[in-house]
Amino acid sequence: MARQATYDRDKVLKSAMDLFWAKGFHATSLKDLENALDMRPGSIYAAFGSKEGLYAEALRLYSGRTQAGLAEVMAKGGSKLKGIADYIRLLGGQNRAEVPSRACMLVKTILEMPDDDPNLRGLAEDLIDQMEAALTEVLRQAQNEGELPTSADPMRLAGQIQTQLIGLRAYAQRIHAEGRVAQVAEDIAQGIEALSVKAA
Amino acid sequence: MARQATYDRDKVLKSAMDLFWAKGFHATSLKDLENALDMRPGSIYAAFGSKEGLYAEALRLYSGRTQAGLAEVMAKGGSKLKGIADYIRLLGGQNRAEVPSRACMLVKTILEMPDDDPNLRGLAEDLIDQMEAALTEVLRQAQNEGELPTSADPMRLAGQIQTQLIGLRAYAQRIHAEGRVAQVAEDIAQGIEALSVKAA
DNA sequence: CTCAAATTTGAGTGATCGCTCAAAATATAT
DNA sequence: ATATATTTTGAGCGATCACTCAAATTTGAG
Numbered sequence: 402m403a404r405q406a407t408y409d410r411d412k413v414l415k416s417a418m419d420l421f422w423a424k425g426f427h428a429t430s431l432k433d434l435e436n437a438l439d440m441r442p443g444s445i446y447a448a449f450g451s452k453e454g455l456y457a458e459a460l461r462l463y464s465g466r467t468q469a470g471l472a473e474v475m476a477k478g479g480s481k482l483k484g485i486a487d488y489i490r491l492l493g494g495q496n497r498a499e500v501p502s503r504a505c506m507l508v509k510t511i512l513e514m515p516d517d518d519p520n521l522r523g524l525a526e527d528l529i530d531q532m533e534a535a536l537t538e539v540l541r542q543a544q545n546e547g548e549l550p551t552s553a554d555p556m557r558l559a560g561q562i563q564t565q566l567i568g569l570r571a572y573a574q575r576i577h578a579e580g581r582v583a584q585v586a587e588d589i590a591q592g593i594e595a596l597s598v599k600a601a
Numbered sequence: 602m603a604r605q606a607t608y609d610r611d612k613v614l615k616s617a618m619d620l621f622w623a624k625g626f627h628a629t630s631l632k633d634l635e636n637a638l639d640m641r642p643g644s645i646y647a648a649f650g651s652k653e654g655l656y657a658e659a660l661r662l663y664s665g666r667t668q669a670g671l672a673e674v675m676a677k678g679g680s681k682l683k684g685i686a687d688y689i690r691l692l693g694g695q696n697r698a699e700v701p702s703r704a705c706m707l708v709k710t711i712l713e714m715p716d717d718d719p720n721l722r723g724l725a726e727d728l729i730d731q732m733e734a735a736l737t738e739v740l741r742q743a744q745n746e747g748e749l750p751t752s753a754d755p756m757r758l759a760g761q762i763q764t765q766l767i768g769l770r771a772y773a774q775r776i777h778a779e780g781r782v783a784q785v786a787e788d789i790a791q792g793i794e795a796l797s798v799k800a801a
Numbered sequence: 802c803t804c805a806a807a808t809t810t811g812a813g814t815g816a817t818c819g820c821t822c823a824a825a826a827t828a829t830a831t
Numbered sequence: 832a833t834a835t836a837t838t839t840t841g842a843g844c845g846a847t848c849a850c851t852c853a854a855a856t857t858t859g860a861g
Contacts, residue, residue: 403807404858427627568768577726603836604828
């Protein structure tokens with residue numbers, strides 16, 4: 402009956418995510434998006450409603466991929482704490498060239514959008530809360546498996562780890578810090594492994 | 602011979618700092634600045650050259666105040682490690698209402714400006730390097746005073762603390778995290794105090 | 802092939818961006 | 832007062848912003 406869209410929605414969203422992740426919301430113009438997505442404004446608006454709507458979709462994609470990334474490392478089995486530690490080593494070892502930005506897109510969003518922004522700011526906070534909840538869940542499992550002492554507080558620990566994760570990735574965004582990131586990541590990773598009852 | 606400027610440069614810069622700190626570079630328009638500084642564009646440009654120039658000045662002011670803040674806490678004498686720990690507790694205990702943003706303005710700048718920005722991004726990195734150097738120096742003093750073990754590496758430790766500081770403040774920027782910030786700060790502070798040879 | 806439904810296009814919308822500069826206003830010196 | 836030096840003002844510059852929409856294009860159905 403009708404024409405079908407020529408673009409691949411997933412690929413387009415991935416391109417938008419990369420661009421927004423690298424440049425942020427305000428510094429990314431529609432001209433930039435037209436180039437990156439190879440779409441004209443009419444199509445972009447038909448597909449996503451607004452620049453903000455597109456950013457929101459890109460954020461959700463980012464969040465999903467990030468959580469999948471953690472899950473993937475955890476799925477290798479073995480110690481939960483080692484899994485978290487390895488995930489941090491993974492982030493610490495990323496090459497600047499292979500990623501749009503070393504900092505977390507959720508954090509970049511939270512820092513860029515004003516406190517009273519009802520949409521993107523709120524969404525980013527919700528998604529980062531999800532990430533922290535996932536971390537809490539893994540720690541609870543570690544506790545159930547006897548790896549983490551029963552005296553430990555998974556929620557509290559998740560907050561500490563989340564803070565260090567956020568810090569590490571913002572730290573790594575600095576060009577100057579290039580050489581020091583892996584060491585900082587390693588220190589964080591070892592701190593987590595040291596929580597194990599089997600450790601030292 | 603001539604008219605003298607009616608504005609107080611220090612006060613104006615403070616206002617610009619507060620506004621930029623809260624809203625970031627891109628989201629702050631000249632209209633916003635005209636209102637906040639109570640100055641018309643001609644005067645602003647005569648005084649600071651450009652929006653970017655004004656931001657740079659504001660960033661330098663921020664950096665100076667931040668370093669002074671650390672120095673002030675340290676000047677109370679006593680243990681260096683306790684000083685750093687108290688500085689972190691101070692940041693953790695800040696009220697959202699009393700500060701333009703809970704996140705560090707230097708970090709916000711680094712995350713907002715593109716990697717290849719030669720001006721503001723480079724400046725922010727230089728200034729945050731200074732902060733880390735100041736931290737390193739305090740740790741070296743702690744070592745000289747026998748508080749920190751000779752086996753410790755002040756530079757490496759400074760990187761860890763800097764990472765946690767950055768993380769804490771970005772974590773605290775979240776509205777949702779409001780109630781959890783003080784605890785995260787306390788955990789970081791205790792971790793630093795635990796470095797002392799006199800500790801446990 | 803013809804028609805209908807959907808998508809793509811890109812020129813053009815009003816608004817706002819950072820910024821300029823000639824004119825007006827003001828302070829100081831004589 | 833007058834003259835001179837400096838600052839302040841704000842209308843308005845070209846550029847760019849996010850976004851719209853009528854026309855052109857493309858597809859599938861009958």
